[in-house]
Amino acid sequence: MTIEIRTQEEAQQVLHSIRYVEDYRFPQKEMEALLAHPEQSVPIMLDKLKNVYQNPRKYATKDHFDMGVAYSYYLLSQLRATRAFPIMLDLLTLKYAVLDKIFGDDLTEACGRVLASTYDGDWEKLKSLMENEKAYPFARGCATQAMEILVLEGKLDRLEVLFYFEKLANRLAKTSLPGSHQEVVITEIVLHAENLYPAEISETIYQLMDAGKVDEQMIVKEDIEDSIARPMEKVLRDAHNNFTGQPLDDAIGELKQWVCYVKPAAPLKVLSESAYADENEENEPLEWAPRVVKKQAVSQKVGRNEPCPCGSGKKYKKCCGT
Known part of the structure; x- marks a missing residue:
């Protein structure tokens, strides 16, 4: 049966009704209804994210995670709701303990894609997260991933982004110590630069690697050399074909694969x-x-x-x- 949403109050009721997972049921009809009625649902989902930012401790200490938060940023991404962009940027400045409770693995798996999907055209806002030294380094990495996606989508200029990466990485390298948070951000920059065909800034990348500013467990010189040796068009195409280089277009398809909706098989035989x-x-x-x-x-x-x-x-x- 199709769920009709005629008012914001009804959208609020639908989102509230699916805030917790019950018996592995995936709320597909409810999510389809929210997607089908953006005029009513978008303001409600934006308010959900605003409430998280305004009351982070409330959401971070709940015994049961409010799935309405995840549904909101996934659905808003698919709907290309640009009003979610500044809210997500604010959320990503919260402390790690709160980010971990709110986003979990999505902090590194989805938040960069959410930023790219809801991007409102203000590159300065996106850069402000990357440059925010008080923000958790992997949250800053979300901005780096978003920039990669926006280049691959043709919304940002590749060279402009690469040269910005180079300038910021050099600046961070001057203030970082071995094992510092700055090096995490530098490594994120190099990882995403590689996907954008980094020939123009390769010498800087090699210098950063020689200085020990890049985590070699994540990327090494040979990776950069391999990328540069390939045709640029193929490097960019391969990056875009990878889901990590794409906006978030299928909220339902991605969310329904979450393990909380997969009913376990018969218990393992215990020896x-x-x-x-x-x-x-x-x-x-x-x-x-x-x-x-x-x-x-x-x-x-x-x-x-x-x-x-x-x-x-x-x-x-x-x-x-x-």
């Missing part, structure tokens, strides 16, 4: 302690078995720039190949 000890000398808990299987699945030979076989959508070198 007796003595039987298990015979099979595993290190006595590793049985629950770790799925992770072992995953690691075996990606042990095949995979190019560092190819999609990771684990299905994350990331390049192998930035996922299981790190």
